[in-house]
Amino acid sequence: MPIRFFKIILKTNLKRLKLPNKFARKYGGGLPNQVFLKPPDGTRWKVCLTKKNGQVWFEKGWKEFTQNYSLDHGFLVLFKYEGTTSSSSSSSHFDVLIIDNTALEIDYPSNNGKNSDDDVSVQILKETKKEKLLPSSSHKNMRGEKNVSAASSLSLNWPKEPRAQEVAKKFVSHNPFFTVLIKPYHLTHHLVTIPSLEGYAGKEVKNVKLENGDRLWPVKMLCCNKSYSSRCLSAGWNSFARETELKPGDVCVFELVNMQDLVFKVHVFASQA
Structure with a gap:
């Protein structure tokens, strides 16, 4: 027994x-x-x-x-x-x-249906001309060179929510990026589902860094399921979300600015509520 x-x-x-x-x-x-x-x-x-x-x-x-x-x-x-x-x-x-301390079992970083509405539909979007949302001339691409044009974008996912879609359409960078609408359980369960990053990171557990302002936060990145179709930001995400004062309804764009060290610059667009 x-x-x-x-x-x-x-x-x-x-x-x-x-x-x-x-x-x-x-x-x-x-x-x-x-x-x-x-x-x-x-x-x-x-x-x-x-x-x-x-x-x-x-x-x-x-x-x-x-x-x-x-x-x-x-x-x-x-x-x-x-x-x-x-x-x-x-x-x-x-x-x-x-x-957890709400007396509920946590949402584990796996694709078990508990957060099915947070599944990330991953597709590589072709580079297209888009309206510039943020000045990108100050951004650097993964070779360390400054962007000289905001004429193209490379998005790693297509979010389901209209507001997140609007941000993703207008955000321009020569670096890969993905977009996430922050939901309450992202803040209470201390994890967030993200695309698989196929072609940019291996399948094993990775240590990544989230950049916001002049600070960097170390965060653990896990594979969420056996098919490697999505990943999760887990340990360290809670500190980042708390210290950057993320709120439900905010939209975050994660821009991969350093592929070797897996550094994501996080652009936060405050909730319109």
Whole structure:
């Protein structure tokens, strides 16, 4: 029978997590030195264990897990452990569910239908002449050269919402860009779905930077599904959204200004509400 337990996340256990004493006493001896955490999005997170005086802690790898899913004070994590079925440590894993401080399970960065209205229809648009929305003469393309003309655009997605479409049509850059209408769950669930960036970034997890004003924010970029048809900005997105005071209804244009370091300049168009 699987063993289940939960832990309430506090500020003090975002870097390492102590497993319940009863669980540690009964099953800690059979745990390998590393296990895997498996959330519903299909990913596997390797976490190393520390055992001391009959106690067991998740340590190396736990911090990265909490950052990726933006765990915070008051979150609840449910664990299910089914034991080790072979000598291989890869068979030792904990299935996990994450409940946020609104008492709802989080929207994991996967295409599981929870945010189906946020799916990004990705298509590469041909370069066309468009009305200039922002002065682009000060923008630099990915070779570091200043743009000398605002006559063409390369958009990586076509948003569904009319206001986002309007911004995307008028925005001009010689760099690739995509457009996102900010919705409430982008701010409460600490992630946002974006295009796949096929041809500009590999399929593995990436560390990107979001630029706004004179600041840069490091953000984790994940693949949202096995087909790699979309990605998600996860850990770090919450800080960016909070510190730039994003609000529902704002439209963000993410302009790829440095492909080597994956730096996106984020242009924010305030909500008209």
